[in-house]
Amino acid sequence: MKDQLSGLIIDIDGVLITGNQRIPGAIETLTFLAKKNFTFVLVTNTTRKSLTTIWHQLKGLGFPVEKNQIMTAPVACANWLKEKKAKRIHLLVSGSAVNDFKNFTITSSAPEYIVVGDLGNDLTFDKLNTAFRLIMKGAKLIALQKNRFWQTARGLSMDAGAIVAALEYATRKRAILIGKPKKEFFLEAVKILRSLPDEVAMIGDDLEADIGGAHNAGLKAIAVRTGKFENFSLVKSKIQPDLILDSIADLPKFIKE
Template sequence: MAQLSEVVMVRGVLLDISGVLYQDDEPLPGAVAAVQKLQQAGIDFRLLTNTSRRTAEAIYYDLKRMGFAISERQLYTAPRAMLDYLQKHNLRPYCLMHPNLDPEFARLNHTNPNAVVVCDAGERFDYKGLNKAFQVLMNDDAKLLAIGENRYFRSRNRLQLDAGPFVKALEYASGKQAVVLGKPAPAFFDSALASLGLPADEVLMIGDDVEADVNGALQAGLRACLVKTGKYLEGDESRAPDGLLADDLLQAVEEFTVTA
């Protein structure tokens, strides 16, 4: 990983949420203070998440309850990006997603689907659901759309399977490549950058996922910092030699963004 002496202070920050701001519905130590430091320093930020077990509204109110002083405009979720894509392209999706997201996608036309949407579906990742998705994809014009390709996430002190392994299974079976609409897709980062009104090289992404957060951001031209919270595993930093490393969000903010 890069050294502190190599870092130039940034003007904007992108923050992953789960594993960086909070874990299991509780704020991580120093996270609320870190966000306050960004605000006091006048550094604008956006919250980016591939989380797909809760609606954006639920995430926003959870963050407010935990003490994070944020606005709704600062929250970018992969499910919302997915919904925008489906509407823009007039797609009729078969959705493999968690029941909590059903209301957000209910207004779409789901008859005779010509697209498969894969989010973190939890217990809905069974043979019946995956086989139905496969059958839809075997239609020539059907698209495979994924919220992300995350391998796992941390919950209740254990790593849990995320959507990525099931996306890969459907790619293998159907021979189709998934269109990824959350991290690490460059378009997802670009949307947040446009909202900040800053060039990529003046923005730092802070996350706990070395691939989706750190390498994804680096490939999009941003700077990136891996924190040792959430899903971080010892040695992850070796997979992102051009990134930064911090113990937690507070250290990342103090060392890499906020001047005295």
């Protein structure tokens, strides 16, 4: 597989970092890839932080990465909304990620789209019910991602998928998915790499969003045992990675062999 690769798509949370802690060997691996002129793009389904915030966080932790090497679900959504010529949106998004939607009118008065992410402790029934009512009045539902859970420094935490599922169930409307495992999200990353899908491998810790999504887009998929990977059952799953590494730190050895 390695001889066919020209680029890598690397998940951030659970692969490079957990919370604000570096996963051992992650910086060294990205440095190795850069020295070998091995192109890579970092991706994340994180919906609480803006692209700029994520970049500053990674740079602050010592990662050798530029802003144009990072792709996020909120920015992908903003680009999608721009293509649709949307103007008025309602956000169920918290944190600095709100800044990625600064070119739109944020309103609860007749929005065209409801954009849903992970609100964490900012989630309230009133916010959820407001979104429900707006969808029932005709607004379209957008899911930045549908992850079931994610790995935090304090343990597993429910993710945006649960919020999206509640709104889908109550409104009988299917959400438009933007982030992983959406096929188009992966293919956009492939474009950034200027490669072909079968020449790119996704490295992630989420069996459904990362590994399954990559295969659906025609990419190779490498799983790492860090992050939330151990919370998935490979034995029971139809989704199987092409390769499993203990961590991102083992990638240079795989490439060298």
